[in-house]
Amino acid sequence: MTSPMAQTSPKAKVTTPTDREIRVERIFAAPRERVWRAMMDPAVIAQWWGRGNKLVIEKFEPQRGGHWRFVEHAADGVHGFEGRFREVTPPQRVVQTFEWDGMPGHVAVNDMTLEDLGDGRTRLVTISLFHTTEERDGMLHSGMEGGLNQSYEALDQVLRKLPY
Amino acid sequence: MTSPMAQTSPKAKVTTPTDREIRVERIFAAPRERVWRAMMDPAVIAQWWGRGNKLVIEKFEPQRGGHWRFVEHAADGVHGFEGRFREVTPPQRVVQTFEWDGMPGHVAVNDMTLEDLGDGRTRLVTISLFHTTEERDGMLHSGMEGGLNQSYEALDQVLRKLPY
DSSP states (O other): OOTSSSSOOOOOOOOOOSSEEEEEEEEESSSSHHHHHHHOOOHHHHHHHTTTTTEEEEEOSTTTTOOOEEEEEEEEEEEEEEEEEEEEETTTTEEEEEEEETTTOOOEEEEEEEEEOOOEEEEEEEEOOSSHHHHHHHHHHTTHHHHHHHHHHHHHHHHHHHHO | OOOTTOOOOOOOOOOOTTTTTTEEEESSSOOHHHHHHHHHOHHHHHHTTTSOOOOOEEEEEEEETTEEEEEEETTEEEEEEEEEEEEHHHHHHHHEEEETTTSOOEEEEEEEEEOOHHHHHHHHEEEEOOOOOOOOOHHHHTTHHHHHHHHHHHHHHHHOOOOO
């Protein structure tokens, strides 16, 4: 019998609401302010985004028009990711573009909201919009879901340890 | 009576093939290699892209994955434009993203082809794909068509004077 208090990480719910979108939903066992800080502080991002891989944050300017660029040093090589912020509304919403160096010029828009569930938990919902269905499907088949779950499990750990 | 040799510039044909696209077609009275050079040489771009306004080319890396960033100094202020190259195939095709600083994170993909018409003229066709119809319509209503025609008239002038 598994204790209900066992720290099993929930899986992200990944769905496709339209033929150019991916929707991700995930509950975090931490208040919204803390989840926000873990997602917007480069020193903290570096602890979970790369799922154990070294992550170099070359640029992170979380405000309208600001740019971001992360470089992940993985077993299979070095992967750059970058984009630009369209909207940053603490502690509830970030809209930003997302582009992987391996497919330059293929740009998704990630619209993330954090909902305060009122019981110390937070619901994250991200809608990613692609220019084409093919690009959307390419992302779905890239191992994105597994990678996302690994990142969010690492984020769970970080959220438990954060001093604030 | 107007002489058929009068140097009246043709207008670009602007159409909307789908609800997220803008198609631009324009004939240039110059061979394809010359049009290509005028579009890919930063020193030449600075002579026509800004339609008489000062243009600062901060970055121009025309190869897969390279970035570009132009800053136009216009009467109404300073406007930055930037993006990334998806494909550069001389002298016939460039696919690149396009983003205006005034609407950061709203990204169009411009797919430009140059067709050699075999009589010393070149047909340019650009298909711009937007994430949403609203973004497409915003571009259409931004004065884009007038600006485009001014740029292409300036390019006509440059093409006549180019030493190669």
